[in-house]
Amino acid sequence: MPQALSLTNHAISASLHIEWDDGQRQQLSHHQLRLACRCADCTALRQQHGKIVVVAAIRLVKILPVGHYGVQLVFDDGHDRGIYPWPFLRSLSSLPSLPVRA
Numbered sequence: 001m002p003q004a005l006s007l008t009n010h011a012i013s014a015s016l017h018i019e020w021d022d023g024q025r026q027q028l029s030h031h032q033l034r035l036a037c038r039c040a041d042c043t044a045l046r047q048q049h050g051k052i053v054v055v056a057a058i059r060l061v062k063i064l065p066v067g068h069y070g071v072q073l074v075f076d077d078g079h080d081r082g083i084y085p086w087p088f089l090r091s092l093s094s095l096p097s098l099p100v101r102a
Contacts, residue, residue, distance in 0.1 A: 001087045007071065009060055016060060018089065026093045030060045034075050036092055037082035 002020040009016055014030040034054045045052045055077070062074035070085035 002090060003068070003086055004071075004089070007063055009063060011059065014057075014059055016063075020090070026090065028089070028092055030058050030075070031056055032092065033060060033073060033084070034058045034077075034079065036084075036088075037073075037079065038088070039079075039081035039083075041081060 002022040002024070004018050005021050006019045007016060008018075016028045016030065016033060018026040018028070020026065031054060035052060037052075042052050059076040060073055061076050062080075064072040064074065066072050066083050070083055070089065072080065072083050074080040
């Protein structure tokens, strides 16, 4: 599975840009990332209500590495329990990956 070479948090566009070691780039919105959280609380909410509700203006405020496994994302609503493994992040993009420019 590809590994992330770099992660760049773009606050203005509210998106996370990832460059992968296989030459692909990915852009994920903060909103999309927060909705995709797989922590126990978010998973329980999805099971109870079928979805979780996240404000559109949500912002990613911190990215914490979790070994070689992935990252923990911290959002401005205080949510900080989700761990995002590299394969999961790669699977989230609904847009085609773009080749990295030299």
